[in-house]
Amino acid sequence: MEGLISLYSTWDWKNNYSWSLHNSTVIVIHVVFSIIQSVIFPIKAPCAAFSIFSDLAPGHNRPTGLMLWITSQREGTCTLSPVGIVLQSLQGTNLIEASSPLETFPYCHLQRSVMSANAVSCTIKSPVALQIGDAVSDSSRPGVYITDITLAEPVNIQEISFKNYYTAYLTVRLQRREDGSAKWVTCLRNYCLMSNPHAEDGSHDYFSIYRHQMLTEPDNVTTVRLILRQPSSEWLNFSIEEINIHPCAKEDSERDVPAWISTLTPVEEPLDLNGLPDPETVSSSIQQMWALTEIMQASQTAASIGRFDVEGSYDVKLLSYT
Amino acid sequence: MAEKRRAGVAIMSDEQLLSQAGVSALLRGALLRLLECRPEDPVGFLAEHFAHLSSEAEDGASERQSVSRALWHLSLAHHSHRSAFNNNVRVAYELLTQGVPRRLGVGGVRGRLYSEMLRCLCSEGGLSGSTAAPLLRRIQSHDYESVPFELFRQGVLTCAVFADYIRKSQCLYAAVASAPDRPAERTLCQAVLSTLREALETADGADVARYLEASAKISPAKVAQAMAEVQPRAQRHDGLTMDAQEFEDAAAALFIARVRTVS
Numbered sequence: 001m002e003g004l005i006s007l008y009s010t011w012d013w014k015n016n017y018s019w020s021l022h023n024s025t026v027i028v029i030h031v032v033f034s035i036i037q038s039v040i041f042p043i044k045a046p047c048a049a050f051s052i053f054s055d056l057a058p059g060h061n062r063p064t065g066l067m068l069w070i071t072s073q074r075e076g077t078c079t080l081s082p083v084g085i086v087l088q089s090l091q092g093t094n095l096i097e098a099s100s101p102l103e104t105f106p107y108c109h110l111q112r113s114v115m116s117a118n119a120v121s122c123t124i125k126s127p128v129a130l131q132i133g134d135a136v137s138d139s140s141r142p143g144v145y146i147t148d149i150t151l152a153e154p155v156n157i158q159e160i161s162f163k164n165y166y167t168a169y170l171t172v173r174l175q176r177r178e179d180g181s182a183k184w185v186t187c188l189r190n191y192c193l194m195s196n197p198h199a200e201d202g203s204h205d206y207f208s209i210y211r212h213q214m215l216t217e218p219d220n221v222t223t224v225r226l227i228l229r230q231p232s233s234e235w236l237n238f239s240i241e242e243i244n245i246h247p248c249a250k251e252d253s254e255r256d257v258p259a260w261i262s263t264l265t266p267v268e269e270p271l272d273l274n275g276l277p278d279p280e281t282v283s284s285s286i287q288q289m290w291a292l293t294e295i296m297q298a299s300q301t302a303a304s305i306g307r308f309d310v311e312g313s314y315d316v317k318l319l320s321y322t
Numbered sequence: 323m324a325e326k327r328r329a330g331v332a333i334m335s336d337e338q339l340l341s342q343a344g345v346s347a348l349l350r351g352a353l354l355r356l357l358e359c360r361p362e363d364p365v366g367f368l369a370e371h372f373a374h375l376s377s378e379a380e381d382g383a384s385e386r387q388s389v390s391r392a393l394w395h396l397s398l399a400h401h402s403h404r405s406a407f408n409n410n411v412r413v414a415y416e417l418l419t420q421g422v423p424r425r426l427g428v429g430g431v432r433g434r435l436y437s438e439m440l441r442c443l444c445s446e447g448g449l450s451g452s453t454a455a456p457l458l459r460r461i462q463s464h465d466y467e468s469v470p471f472e473l474f475r476q477g478v479l480t481c482a483v484f485a486d487y488i489r490k491s492q493c494l495y496a497a498v499a500s501a502p503d504r505p506a507e508r509t510l511c512q513a514v515l516s517t518l519r520e521a522l523e524t525a526d527g528a529d530v531a532r533y534l535e536a537s538a539k540i541s542p543a544k545v546a547q548a549m550a551e552v553q554p555r556a557q558r559h560d561g562l563t564m565d566a567q568e569f570e571d572a573a574a575a576l577f578i579a580r581v582r583t584v585s
Contacts, residue, residue: 293522296577
């Protein structure tokens with residue numbers, strides 16, 4: 001999923017800017033400076049506050065605008081707001097803390113791009129608890145649940161996404177249809193969802209399990225079995241919610257990204273500029289000429305010239321023969 | 323006060339003298355104008371300001387004078403100082419419409435005055451007659467037509483911007499030419515002009531996306547790439563060159579193609 005937030009303002013590029021993300025969906029931000037250059041700025045942890053430093057800007061051009069191109073695995077909304085602007089001198093000492101001169105763009109809607117395909121329809125059976133002894137009479141809470149998901153037709157799985165609810169460890173087994181016979185394989189063993197089963201960390205997080213994380217190739221899958229374990233006795237219940245299985249994307253899907261964004265990263269191999277005029281000065285002149293033409297075009301009005309007419313009809317004395 | 327009554331002659335105090343002639347208001351207006359325009363020659367500016375004021379006070383100012391006065395007002399601010407420029411356009415418009423008797427229907431600048439204004443603006447901006455002619459053909463009006471304020475402002479701004487544009491294209495030619503006395507290679511000039519044309523022809527869309535796309539096309543990397551592409555084909559002393567005037571005309575054509583014809 002991709003979305004575009006544009007922030008336009010002029011500022012002094014000695015500032016460091018901090019933002020916080022109010023959604024756990026964003027994972028990559030491309031920082032596109034207003035003219036020409038772009039920098040890919042991966043966000044490691046969601047809901048992070050991050051800073052953009054002036055040495056990120058390649059070259060010595062001073063950007064006058066900032067555009068954040070946000071990609072994520074999940075559709076939704078993403079809010080960016082400047083938390084605080086800190087002016088720092090180039091030596092790193094704080095000069096002043098000032099409020100942001102930038103406008104805060106309230107949110108950007110992450111559009112689903114065709115690359116991450118729709119989830120397949122599947123039937124999720126209710127979880128079955130594994131217990132020693134009689135389930136009815138025994139009062140201890142189960143520590144293992146098993147959930148089966150049946151798929152309507154064999155699928156090559158790209159991703160399994162879900163929302164956690166206090167599950168500590170996850171094992172995933174797949175039933176594959178191979179040459180007529182159905183075989184069960186383990187593709188994920190004791191994947192840790194909560195680093196400390198007694199604590200809250202990771203208890204409500206969203207997870208995605210990708211193809212490359214699986215032990216075997218999840219192709220031609222008919223059933224998925226999720227084995228949930230929670231060894232801690234703290235929690236009354238644990239489960240997994242909002243399970244979605246995403247198949248592999250088709251080859252002919254087209255991207256929504258505009259073509260020119262892919263040309264923003266400069267060419268790696270050095271061009272032979274021997275004898276050619278300096279591209280910086282040439283480009284700067286062209287940019288100014290382009291800007292002047294844009295100014296002229298923006299000032300065009302739809303007004304039309306007025307003929308000398310009196311109350312809608314021509315005054316005979318004023319008609320001239322040209 | 324008592325002294326004056328005794329003298330029998332009304333000798334005015336300093337404040338009364340100034341206020342009677344309206345001099346303080348005059349000076350205040352002149353100083354405000356000076357601060358607004360910030361000219362390089364403040365004394366000359368003040369002299370012209372008072373000269374114009376005095377000639378405005380006379381009745382029956384000829385059209386020639388009103389055009390020159392309007393031109394002077396327009397020269398005070400560069401078009402990039404948007405609010406000051408707009409103020410000056412308004413003042414010039416008022417000046418030029420003073421002579422026209424108000425009719426029941428349309429008010430505005432007479433077409434002839436408007437066309438003459440544009441011609442003078444172009445020549446003051448350093449444009450030769452041949453360079454400015456295609457532009458003027460598009461935006462000038464017939465003599466009998468009357469030009470409303472919006473159109474007047476648009477025409478004046480277009481001329482001012484065009485003058486800057488031509489100056490920039492001359493700088494561009496100087497940058498493309500390898501030496502000041504030798505003309506530039508034709509293929510290089512054409513490559514440079516085609517990058518500008520591509521940027522100008524960016525498809526319509528949201529403003530922000532359009533600006534980014536166009537600016538991506540004229541980045542230094544792209545320009546270097548375009549120039550390097552034509553380099554192997556042109557020998558160093560091929561002989562095919564483009565002189566400054568032709569380059570200027572080609573660049574002007576790109577601009578003028580986007581000017582809306584007045585109708």
